[in-house]
Amino acid sequence: MSARGLLVGAPRSGSGKTTITLALLAALARRGLRVRAVKSGPDYIDPAFHAAATGQPGLNLDSWAMPPALLDHLAAAAAAQADLVVAEGAMGLFDGVAGGAGRTGAGADVAARLGLPVLLVLDVSGQSQTAAAVARGFIGHDPRVRIAGVVLNKLGSDRHERMVREAMAPLGLPVLGAVPRDAGIVLPERHLGLVQAGETADLDRRLSALADLAEAHLDLDAIHAAAQPLLGTALADPAAALLPPPGERIALARDAAFSFVYAHVLAGWRAAGAQILPFSPLADEAPPQGCDALWLPGGYPELHAGRLAAASRFLEGVRAFAASGRPVHGECGGYMVLGTAITDAEGARHAMLGLLDLETSFARRKMNLGYRAARLLAPSPLGAPGARVRGHEFHYATVMERGADAPLAELSDAEGRPLGPAGSRRGSVTGSFFHAIARDPLSPG
Structure with a gap:
């Protein structure tokens, strides 16, 4: 595989994964990188937004529904046409079904199989030092999965950010983004999730605003540097x-x-x-x-x-x-x-x-x-x-x-x-x- 990659994960749904992922995709594409986005799991709404942000087709990788060799094959095909592959997890990073090892449908399965380091998005609203305890749990939970850094999302103030950063420092885990609570851009929703990309008014403007958010609040160079070469090989006959x-x-x-x-x-x-x-x-x-x-x-x-x-x-x-x-x-x-x-x-x-x-x-x-x-x-x-x-x-x-x-x-x-x-x-x-x-x-x- 020619591309490097990482996976954006979080402790739970609603932490801001999609906003951070779209901001990251839009900003890196604006910089001229060939970015290919992947959605871990069966969700079909997010890949359409990913495609709009990158100009490349969306893709799902699902560790429960896809045989492991097919997952490898699809990832290899995506990596062959990209500089960077950014995967977005579903729900919490380790949330899945009671399948066999590596076949639970969790984002952690995809990260482990493809060797993707994880950018962990933490919604720190309503907490400060406790965010470090959450991050510590993720670092040691599964030896197959490496947490490369965190994005602190929904910060309430400069003091709030300082307190969380000080608590994170002993972990040795880089803080690769700090996003204020009022900087979030909420996309419209419907009963099955987000409104479709093709129906979202002013989508180009929204994606441009998300790219601005990433430039202002994410360490894009460090995030890019944290990505690792994808593992896996293409199938001769998939x-x-x-x-x-x-x-x-x-x-x-x-x-x-x-x-x-x-x-x-x-x-x-x-x-x-x-x-x-x-x-x-x-x-x-x-x-x-x-x-x-x-x-x-x-x-x-x-x-x-x-x-x-x-x-x-x-x-x-x-x-x-x-x-x-x-x-x-x-x-x-x-x-x-x-x-x-x-x-x-x-x-x-x-x-x-x-x-x-x-x-x-x-x-x-x-x-x-x-x-x-x-x-x-x-x-x-x-x-x-x-x-x-x-x-x-x-x-x-x-x-x-x-x-x-x-x-x-x-x-x-x-x-x-x-x-x-x-x-x-x-x-x-x-x-x-x-x-x-x-x-x-x-x-x-």
Whole structure:
């Protein structure tokens, strides 16, 4: 690998990881560095902001969902086209599931496997000397993970900063940033996390302000110097772990209603020789001619349900595509649009494609969250019968009706507890709430 890298972590969510990461990315890119950003875990919102800050595609690395060799491969591919790789952890640095060693989904797994030193972001509001005790715990918690320095976030005053720095001094841990409480820039949020990058007003201005914040409050030279060469090597043939392309020419719904598909999935399809042709359901576009597979990704169709219900060219085009026997697959939001209807948060019911016997509602919200291990029950764009796929589910839709359609897969959670049959299939049309991330190379198909 040619690039050096580090991982931005924290004791918990809400510490300021995303703000500090985006500030760091924007400032280093402004200096002319080729920066590639990585999100540890399955989150799909942050990578779009990372891409906006760096001008490079976002990337997810997930130690639970991805076989270790695939994680190495994707990291190597990112490093080959960058001067610096900056990874952002999820939740707390060591937070994950009860998986095997190095397969918990925690940011610490990614840091350890790739040899990434950690820049620890500490929210020191409401504490002073105690911040040093927290840092001391992180230094000694896991010998695989090296804490390279800390950023003190949400400082209340010069005196506050002095007290924390004095407490940190005996640790020998460099303070590589000190950010005042009033310097933070909050990005707008929605029920599944941040508002999408493409919907954020004045995003360029916000990123420029974050770069200014980094120049003023982070020791960018020292942070860059703390980065270390990434470990791991590229696979000669990563296809065994990547999702297979569902066709040679893939019609991909792509707009504000269908915004989520993992970058490594698309890259894997292209590497396998597939051509991806995007189209916009919100612009009432039908799937492009000449495609042999159709993919409806996740996103926020419930926010645009009225427009989708009125998009006649889109609806009829997808129905004709399915009637031809060509495969159609929907994930999460795409799965809901394949159903009969979506009821929005205000209680209005909107008719959808009706290709699957599924009706969902956001008027009665219920959070569904967690890793999913799937064993496919029938041929689908995700693989052959018996193939095993790992992915993630996160939505607030309530299933009001699931009819007689056969299930797509048998699911279990991250700890192997069975969750029963899930998803739907009818003819060439399939769908599921879980977003597929990678397949098990040892499984059939």
